[in-house]
Amino acid sequence: MSDSVGESSSMNNQPSTINSNLDVKKEQKDDSKVKIENEATVQGTLITEGQAQVCFPGSEDNVFYNPVQEFNRDLSIAVLRQYALDQMKKIDESFVGETFLKPGESYENGLNVLEALSASGLRSIRYAKEVGGLKNIVANDLSSSAVESITSNSKMNEVSHLITPNEGDASMLMYQHRYKKKFHCVDIDPYGSPSPFVDAAVQCVADGGLLMVTATDMAILCGNVPETCYAKYASVSIKTKACHEMALRIILQFLQTSAARYGRYIHPLLSVSVDFYVRIFVLVHTGKNQCKGAASKLSMVYQCVGCHNMSWQPLMKTVEKRYLRAPGPPTDTKCEFCHSRLNFGGPLYSQPIHDLEFVQSLLSSLDNPEYGELKTEKRIRGILSVISEELPNCPLYLSLDATASLLKLSVPSLVMFRSAILNAGYCVSLSHCHPLSIKTDAPMSVIWDLFQGFAKKQYPDKTWPRPLSDKPTPADYILSRPVIIQADFSTHPKGNPSSRMQKLVRFQENPEKNWGPKCRAKANVRRNKTDRQSEKKKPRLEVECSEVN
Helix, strand or coil: CHHHCCECCCCCCCEEEEEEECCCCCCCCCCCCCCCCCCEEEEEEEEEECCEEEEEECCCCCCCCCCCEHHHHHHHHHHHHHHHHHHHHHHCHHHCCCCCCCECCCCCCCEEEEECCCCCCHHHHHHHHHCECEEEEEEEECCHHHHHHHHHHHHHCCCCCCEEEEECCHHHHHHCCCCCCCEEEEEECCCCCCHHHHHHHHHHEEEEEEEEEEECCHHHHCCCCHHHHHHHHCCECCCCCCHHHHHHHHHHHHHHHHHHCCCEEEEEEEEEEECCEEEEEEEEEECHHHHCCCHHHEEEEEEECCCCCEEEEECEEEECCEEEECCCCCCCCECCCCCCEEEEEEEEECCCCCCHHHHHHHHHHCCCHHHCCCCCHHHHHHHHHHHHHCCCCCCCCEEHHHHHHHCCCCCCCHHHHHHHHHHCCCCEEEECCEEEEEEECCCHHHHHHHHHHHHHHHCCCCCCCCCCCCCCCHHHHHHCCCCCCCCCCCCCCCCCCHHHHCCCCCCCCCCCCCCCCCCCCCCCCCCCHHHHHHHHCCCCEEEEEEEEC
């Protein structure tokens, strides 16, 4: 369904009443001798996104377009451009020093790309027209109408020499490429969970290949139904304000454990949570010795139900290339701060979820005028800037507003509270998942000391630490603790992050009314050989489209 859910940051795309005739009898290239006869006309819609134009016939049974995920496709194009350039430099020394690969050409040593769930083929067409260094793109879909759409749209955009439409089951196609003719890049963008496709995907990617995965089942990943999360991803999700980063770490854990079964391991390049989905880019490598360290990258987590403090329990630890069982548990049966019970979840991927060097190269590529401007480039630049500032070794984050609400305090200024953490001698950053997030290496005891200092500043007439009441709440326990670190709220030079000072578009507002994932498209799947033969006898259609600007 890949392109049936979509995204756009600065989208104001609304269907217009512009009418244009699309002549499907376009001139074919020498390698295509198909003669197209026009015997019927149907109504449709012409979508323009990036450098691609895609026509959708006006039938309910056909694939649909959601403009809200243009950001997803733009970001994927930026990542694939950079990855293709890096790979071409490794393969061919003549490309060393190059900063641009011309799109639309088939490179002899280029990348073989698979879009496993192509729908209309919009994403594959955009890859063909906007990403250089490619050799071939296999655009697969189980729906016969989707494959017809891919074929006609590829010809209309004059990229049929790069795109190979394929009708078939995505998993079966990937399993067929487990041993021979592996893909350099596999893109999985399903409707809902990617879990049915991951086992095949981690096997059909070439060594050092790029795997791009989207998941839209955020209710499951964010802790609403932990039993379903375990069934799909072999991880128990917990309810936390950092649920969107937790969703990323659950998917990465699932990719890591799936790859490890076949002597492979992952290296995350970029992991992004935006709007109603997560998008993850990882490299898949082969190495049995490295696979032994897979358990050291995963951790269980204990979460207090009162103050939401978290304690991490690694599954294993690595000491001088030796793999040892990790000691535990990291906490008592009740929270040390508010004496509430604990919830248990995981395993989660507890290592860095971004390659900061790759993120910087992505930011630099956005300044290359030869690539042209992506429509959602401002938002891409903003999110990548926040990610480049994230602390890599601090999993999950605190929500400043939720923590203040727990203590029944007003929300402190972001700059002021960041400054207090920095003045206490610890590091701090934002998370791209939440505008009022705090990622820090400071222990929770320090965070509670700072909040108590803020409470004293807000209510100077009260007694601090606060005496316990007869029936103390979690807030009472926390605010009655003796203070060890005295809060210094004077503005620190790094208190205001660079991405915030530049006023970059970091967090998206609602792009349009009633936005979000659309209903699932109705697939037209050919059931047997007779159906296939009858479909071939049907006349090709001339599509009259109304354009969407």
